[in-house]
Amino acid sequence: MFLIDDLRDFINACEAHGMLHRVKTPVDWDLEMSHVATLNEDSGGPALLFESIKGSDMPVLTSAFTTSQRMALCMEQDPKLPLSALARKWKERLAGGATLPPKLVGNAPVMENVFTGEDVDLFRFPSPRFYPDDGGRYIGTAHYLVCRDPDSGWTNLGTYRMQLQDKNTVTVMIARGKDAEIIYRKHAARRERMPVAVVIGSDPLHFLVSSTHVGVGVSEYDVIGALRQRPVEVFESDLSHLHLPAKAEIILEGYLDLDDRRPEGPLGEFTGYYSSAKDISGAGMAPTIKVQRVMHRTRPIFWASTIGKPVNDCHMIQAINRSAMLWHELETRGIPGIEGVYVLPESCGWFWAVIAVRQAYPGHASQVGLTAIAHYGLKGVILVDHDIPVENMGRVWWALSVRFDPRRSIQVIDRARASPLDPSLTRDSRFIMSKVIMDACTPFEWDEKPKEVFLHEATLQEVAKRWADYGLPLTGPVAEVLKRASAG
Numbered sequence: 001m002f003l004i005d006d007l008r009d010f011i012n013a014c015e016a017h018g019m020l021h022r023v024k025t026p027v028d029w030d031l032e033m034s035h036v037a038t039l040n041e042d043s044g045g046p047a048l049l050f051e052s053i054k055g056s057d058m059p060v061l062t063s064a065f066t067t068s069q070r071m072a073l074c075m076e077q078d079p080k081l082p083l084s085a086l087a088r089k090w091k092e093r094l095a096g097g098a099t100l101p102p103k104l105v106g107n108a109p110v111m112e113n114v115f116t117g118e119d120v121d122l123f124r125f126p127s128p129r130f131y132p133d134d135g136g137r138y139i140g141t142a143h144y145l146v147c148r149d150p151d152s153g154w155t156n157l158g159t160y161r162m163q164l165q166d167k168n169t170v171t172v173m174i175a176r177g178k179d180a181e182i183i184y185r186k187h188a189a190r191r192e193r194m195p196v197a198v199v200i201g202s203d204p205l206h207f208l209v210s211s212t213h214v215g216v217g218v219s220e221y222d223v224i225g226a227l228r229q230r231p232v233e234v235f236e237s238d239l240s241h242l243h244l245p246a247k248a249e250i251i252l253e254g255y256l257d258l259d260d261r262r263p264e265g266p267l268g269e270f271t272g273y274y275s276s277a278k279d280i281s282g283a284g285m286a287p288t289i290k291v292q293r294v295m296h297r298t299r300p301i302f303w304a305s306t307i308g309k310p311v312n313d314c315h316m317i318q319a320i321n322r323s324a325m326l327w328h329e330l331e332t333r334g335i336p337g338i339e340g341v342y343v344l345p346e347s348c349g350w351f352w353a354v355i356a357v358r359q360a361y362p363g364h365a366s367q368v369g370l371t372a373i374a375h376y377g378l379k380g381v382i383l384v385d386h387d388i389p390v391e392n393m394g395r396v397w398w399a400l401s402v403r404f405d406p407r408r409s410i411q412v413i414d415r416a417r418a419s420p421l422d423p424s425l426t427r428d429s430r431f432i433m434s435k436v437i438m439d440a441c442t443p444f445e446w447d448e449k450p451k452e453v454f455l456h457e458a459t460l461q462e463v464a465k466r467w468a469d470y471g472l473p474l475t476g477p478v479a480e481v482l483k484r485a486s487a488g
């Protein structure tokens with residue numbers, strides 16, 4: 001068993017499991033790095049550690065989460081577990097609203113190297129330009145912003161993309177209604193600057209959780225603690241007074257400047273289309289962060305995600321955190337019988353979920369669908385009976401074929417909160433979307449249900465025991481039958 005407390009632990013675990021490749025040849029941050037990473041990801045390849053990036057002395061990690069095996073390593077779980085099983089573990093650890101606050105420590109390795117004032121130079125970092133029509137270099141694609149609510153003291157962690165502007169300035173694109181926006185509006189109302197910190201490279205679970213909506217007023221540090229079952233080690237910054245992860249690779253500290261807004265983007269986004277701040281606010285400008293201090297460990301590791309078309313880090317992260325949180329929410333609402341929740345990585349890890357329900361009363365499946373569809377960003381929910389494995393699209397399509405009648409089984413919701421990055425909506429109506437529930441469950445209330453075909457269990461077990469006699473290789477389904485046979 002391995003423990004992961006920082007990015008270095010994760011890289012070592014990937015390497016030990018044969019899931020990391022070191023790229024030694026010099027690579028350009030301008031397009032080349034993202035193109036190597038994307039081709040590698042499309043080929044189902046390992047995580048990459050680029051050891052020599054032109055113009056920088058820092059290595060760059062990419063493709064960290066593009067397989068469920070590496071996601072499992074990050075969660076200190078068995079790499080054989082599929083994504084929906086990892087989501088189950090996640091929601092189990094948060095059951096009953098479990099949280100664990102961070103632990104304050106004195107020694108912070110991230111403070112090994114500190115630069116302030118004129119010595120701050122963000123061009124030292126190997127920030128990539130990912131796609132040909134990107135508006136610039138992105139320093140923040142696998143990172144998070146830390147800020148604090150001035151009323152309650154709640155510390156929020158959120159991943160919001162950051163474009164490099166000049167040697168001590170980045171823009172940050174925070175969509176409407178996100179937690180950091182709620183918090184910065186409070187600072188603005190008090191006419192106070194909002195202190196912020198940007199963390200690049202840390203325990204990778206921090207990145208997974210900082211891109212999860214855990215709820216207004218809940219600190220992601222406390223959720224990470226509950227998921228890890230040990231507290232996050234933080235130190236108190238003498239500049240921003242924020243609590244920051246002691247073992248981070250790189251931290252940029254400063255304040256959010258709402259008076260200095262700059263053009264932002266475009267960036268090839270997680271939908272597979274370009275988007276710029278124009279999609280979020282008509283003016284097309286984003287607020288800046290003025291960086292007053294840079295800290296980093298010796299030989300820090302920079303981290304980047306390719307974003308763009310599915311499936312890459314971004315889609316896998318959102319698929320797991322949204323599957324887990326949706327499942328957690330359904331259970332918190334007291335809805336029984338949820339057997340599986342799976343937000344598809346191919347749906348950008350965002351738009352479509354399959355939920356398996358063990359129906360116990362009339363209207364049960366519909367209740368699940370109506371509750372789930374309220375989840376921010378979901379465009380469609382497909383409900384299936386508990387015998388359908390949620391990740392098995394062959395079986396989901398079968399249910400959509402034989403247990404689904406469009407007129408009876410579809411409910412459309414007309415007005416819901418949309419993601420402004422959704423390219424299927426017209427630019428002037430990107431904040432409101434419609435949604436659909438597709439119920440592919442056999443109606444519970446039917447007295448007479450269609451008779452389904454099953455194999456004869458006793459014959460099946462006999463056949464499985466004699467499998468070698470037929471000259472056929474042992475496969476997963478045969479092993480399953482043998483397991484049932486030996487269990488009696």
Ligand SMILES: Cc1cc2nc3c(=O)[nH]c(=O)nc-3n(C[C@H](O)[C@H](O)[C@H](O)COP(=O)(O)O)c2cc1C
Binds near residue numbers: 159178210214317318
């Ligand atoms: C790689 C990545 C990049 C993201 N970029 C943005 C972004 O630029 N703006 C944004 O509002 N949300 C972005 N998100 C989604 C947010 O991280 C997510 O909604 C999260 O819940 C925000 O934190 P909050 O709930 O504390 O506001 C991104 C997610 C990922 C995985």
